[in-house]
Amino acid sequence: MKRRDGLAEAAGRWSATHRGAAVLLWLAFVVAATVLGGFVTQAEPTPAELTNGEARHAEQILERAGLELPAHEVVFIRADGSAVDSEAFRATVTDTVKQIMATGKVRDVVSPLDPAGEAAVSADRHAVLVQFDMAGDAVEAKEEVQPVLDAVAKAARAHPGFSVEQFGEASFAHKYDEKLHTDYANAEYLSFPVTLGILLVAFGALVAALLPVVLALTAVVAAGGLLTLSSHLVHIDQNGSSVMSLIGIAVGVDYSLFYLRRVREERARGATTRAAVNAAAATSGRSVIVSGITVIVSLAGLYLSGNGIFFGMATATIIVVAVAVLGSVTVLPALLSLLGDRMDKGRIPLLPRLRADDADEAGDPVRRGAWGALLAAVLRRPAISLVVCAGALVALVVPAFSLHTSDPGVSDLPAKSLPVLQTYERIQQTFPGSSTPAKVVVAADSLDGPAGEAALRSFRDASTSTPGLSGPVTFRVSDDGKVGVATIGLVGTGTDERSVRALRTLREKVVPETFGRVPGADVAVGGTTAASVDTNGHLSDSAPWVAGFVLLFTFLVMLFSFRSLVMAGLTLVLNLLSVGAAYGIVVLVFQRGWGEGPLGFTSTGGIASWVPLFLFVFLFGLSMDYHVFVVSRIREGHDRGLSNGQAVERGIRSTAGVVTSAAVVMVAVAGVFGMLPQLSMKESGVGMATAVLVDATLVRVVLLPAAMKLLGEWNWYVPRWLSWLPAGFTESAPGSAAADAPAAGQPDGTDKEVVHSRA
Template sequence: MEQAVTQRLATACARHPWRTVGVWGIVFILGLAANVLVLGSALTPEGGLTTQTEATRGLDLVNDRFPNRDAASEYVVVVADRGSVDDPAVRKTVAGLREDIAGAEAVRGVGDPYAKGAVGLRSRTGDAVLVPVVMDDLDEADAAGTDPLAGIATIVDAVHAADSRADVSAYVTGSWTVGNDFIEVSQRDLQRGELQYGMPAALVVLLLVFGAVVAALVPLAIAVVSIVVALGIAAGVGQVYDLSFFIINMTFAMGLALGIDYSLFVVSRYREGRWAGLAKLDAIAASGGTASKAVLFSGSAFVVALLGMLLVPDIVLRSLAFGAVLVGIVTVASALTLLPAILSLLGDRIERLRLPFLPQQHGGESRFWTRTVGFVTRRPAWTAGLTTALLVLLALPVLTLATGSAGLSSLPADRTGHRGFVALETYFPSGARSNPAVVVVDADSSRADVGAAAQRLRDLVADDSAFGVSTVSTAPGGDLTLVEIALTGDPAGPEAGAAIERLRDDYVPSAFDGVDAPVHVTGTTAYDLDYTTVIAHWLPIVITFVLSLSFLLLLLIFRSIVLPLKAVLLNLLSVGAAYGVLVLVFQEGIGADVLGLQQIDRVEPWVPVFLFSVLFALSMDYHVFLLTRIRERYLATGDTVDAVIHGVGATGRIITGAALIIVVVFFGFATGDTVGFQQMGLGVGVALLIDATVIRTVLVPSSMVLLGHWNWYLPSWLEWLPHLDVESGTGDLAAAGVPSAVGPGRGGRGRAAARGRRPR
């Protein structure tokens, strides 16, 4: 029988191990050099939509017609702890603070609350002053080569220094300050999940699965190599395309998961061959013809599932998808080539440094998982029905899922931007604001109807408690009018979002009724609202795209229309259950206090897309691996029940161990301080836990037993599909001379069904 491509590749690499390792060593060094030298400059902290919305159209007009507009983005609040802000000591502190801020990078102007004619920069009680700070926006920073985040660091240090004085308290908030807080907290949360939880959990689980230190270190080595090489490639791509710095975290998390997954598959199959009496190269060839081919198709399913996130017009989500796809491809390549070479070099030394308190495994099946699935297959109808009912019940709260920005409430209360916002609200409740709502009127500012409409708008919003003071300004060319309206609450909170909706739907149409001029509502809050709308629009498109591609790929791999359809439905069930858990915990607050999570009335808009894509990618990965083992056995015996018990028993420990590692990583994210990462961590963690245990242990076995040979049904009109033949070739252990634990059974009937002919 002709050998599979993966088997020939594994054999070639095993026969020339040093040459293979040398090539990968060069690639690793190049990737490491790219990481050190250019990765930092290749990535951007910026995010945002890549498509036009009302907010972005309005912002483009402002940037075009107001090229040097000095709008404050940061506000420093200085409070006199004793006496008045007119005390000489306080005035001296404010003057020194203004001087320090003026010297910070990307700062273009610093307001003076003591200047003659300054309006709204002193609190009504006379115990606080407001210092507006004008900084370069993104376009201006790019043009000038400045770094606003470096400038913010200087400003924050200056404010903290002033705050340490005995006579005043000082605070700062604004778009750059809050953005910097989000970056710092997000990076800390991600590193906590990856380093504090992920790597230790990976080592512990690998030691428990393999029972030997050397065998446990091999998957980690594959993961590290794949991560470094993938990030090296990303460093090159980032020189041409915008990639978010979050790609590092995604690449690490997915590289760790896949590197361990695929190594577990291949190494476990290699050890089975050695325990069965195969020579070293024969065992590598056997794993190459079975596990390596499963890795190839599992990796393909993983990549396909994440392609959908590339469709979303958002820099961060596309960067996350690109990083995951990239590390997925590199990990498959390393598992198919580098891993066989390492196994060839190690040989039986892979069993070195065994843990004495763990029993040595000499077979491929786990007793625990074999007994568990045996119970399920003896009662397939009621175990499937009960489990499905419970998961549907858990998924029902998804009907009330609400998405939107959590705002400043998602930041810890001790962060600089949060504390500054509280101070701003306390001392200047309706004064100047960072990130106001901006109504842009694209018309000749001298027109009487434009001026009258702008005044009508100001009168309308004056009666709405969500809005503060409003101002009108005209572009230097007289061809653009701005009505800037302060928001009295958190500009990123749900109340501000509702205010923008009223502004767009009610106030602007009413005020500008009959005025022949394009009017746009922009500003940070309007942009956040548009972002939520765009992501919500793309979510069903992503889901449809991923489900369709995944169905087609599984159809080609298994030559069955039943297995792909069932895989899609089961994955949707686990995703739905995860969405339901998010609603129960975060929106309803059930168990939030016990888990140490923050209750909020909405889910961050990017979380559902991310959760679906990542969960579907990883679950398809596990699903393909499990089904290939079941199909392999079914081809040999034709007995569905025996094939299911063998498949789950042989893969249960591996799939559960691999899933447990990534579950711990994401649960580590859930211990973070930002609500978005809490939602992401809990959602993905719960979903994968359900998928690797309930779905793989109960629903997959029970449904396959109930369907019997119909699992492999392929209509005659689809017979033209190519035969990818997942587990054929001399790499099969049975074909290599390892006797089956069960007799041939109804082998002929099994082969006929598994190859796509209708069972009779």
């Protein structure tokens, strides 16, 4: 009976046969995606999409009323040698107000020289705040704030004896985005040569090393165009775009590595280029598809978070992983077929052993080396190895139980990295809470009547008499008089414990006793502090649902892929250990501050709210790259008739080199992003690098072989009520030179209690 080709094998066979067409189609796809993406601008999330809970409700009230929360800004004016009552000080304030109003980009300007702004004068009367809101759309305010920044800079030059500086939501976002765009671009530019250097060592040849980098680069470029288009369906913020590049480089290179190494291995056995490509398509190509599906399914769990930031991250990375998988199973076989022997062009003289490594892995199942010696020791004493290694990982997991999240806010970047943050610190020292105020949104039948006016008076009085709150209070009403927005300062940095306590006072005491008494009023408190608190709480509530989704579908993918109940369960246990170890290290390094000196940051006493969920989903998905590749090789040997011990040994040995290379690439790329000044990106980069390192060493070389050696034929157990499961992605490569028959007298691996699928 003729065996039907699987998806990866059929795609690889067609690609190798129609090489020119496959390459041209891929290039056309990349160009089309890039050009189409260039016709539109990337759509960013609305303020409501970026938060949850009551803070989101506040934004939604404003959106329905067509009255968005304005981007609040302040200008800090200080002169140690002059007081606010002096003529020079008053002239500086007046000129600054005049300059910013002349831009036409501001509204609701409150001068400290007016009665409404008296609270914005410092206790020593040497500093004041000019407060205003940006006109127009709050989301677009960061794009419109530059003329105002220029006006403030002009006022500063006109009054050399005074410090005149601006800070606010729009000005900070403007400078922050500029900084991040530069930093991320530099990280991406650095990651490619670093990756190329690692691959040169791994393959010892320039052409073979360039191939994965080129494929990853084109995948990221194409995904970037598709991401811009898709952002009009699911809005994408800066974090989503940056994570897409990080994941795209890593998985694009990994998938190419698996494919390329299998082709070289088959050729070292004496196979023709066409036969080697077909064998790689039937084995590594299938592993790439299984791995990609698992990563995509894991990422889809982020849609259960209910937060726009995670929606953007999930969409961005699903797109780039899908494109990387597509390129790996379509254009890569064509390129390998075209290159043939030329894939080894540009040999590096100092690295002559790589080709021998391929030949050894192809023909000698007991080749020794660093990994070989370790594996031999593990397989000799699997129980001891399992207990020792699992104990070490559990010790790393323990600190993770003390993990707690805290939004770093503006502290996500060190003040020295951005002048606007230094301005923020000076403002906070003199006027705590004034630059990141809470925003109280009120919806009622009429706010212009006696009840609304009385509530506003009570609210203004509370701002001066309630500890933790600071004035001045601004209040703006929609044209129909049914929706209003009041702003009030909170003590603290905006995301620290003092600010959280002040927010609680505002919500539980001040608002109910003021605006809450307006008949039929719908009141919600928003702003930076509220968004931080509400989002943290929401993510904590949604995390179990996201984790449950990822665990369930990873289990199902592994069950269908390898037709083994035990392997699916073992996968979950091993991945949870590696992710838990990464959590523990992140807690020690960042929450407890052990890495402050080496990594150059100041601990906030917690982990950024989006990082733990991000790490869980991404690490659970990405660890499947190595797991699927290694287990596929073990299953391949088992299905060819090798004993359990032989299959485990051969599978681990034959994949150790490529898994090590892929892991080094992943660690290096994550490490590059972990060196960025942004604290949350440091946390995610270090967490990813740690988890991949643990996964590719302790888990894949010690725990996995030890567990599989102890389990024996139970590795492939599937109960009879699941015997209907298809063979999945585990068939051997047809005609592969690697197809070893079992030794004479060797057990054929069957057992009446275990249901197997044989190729």
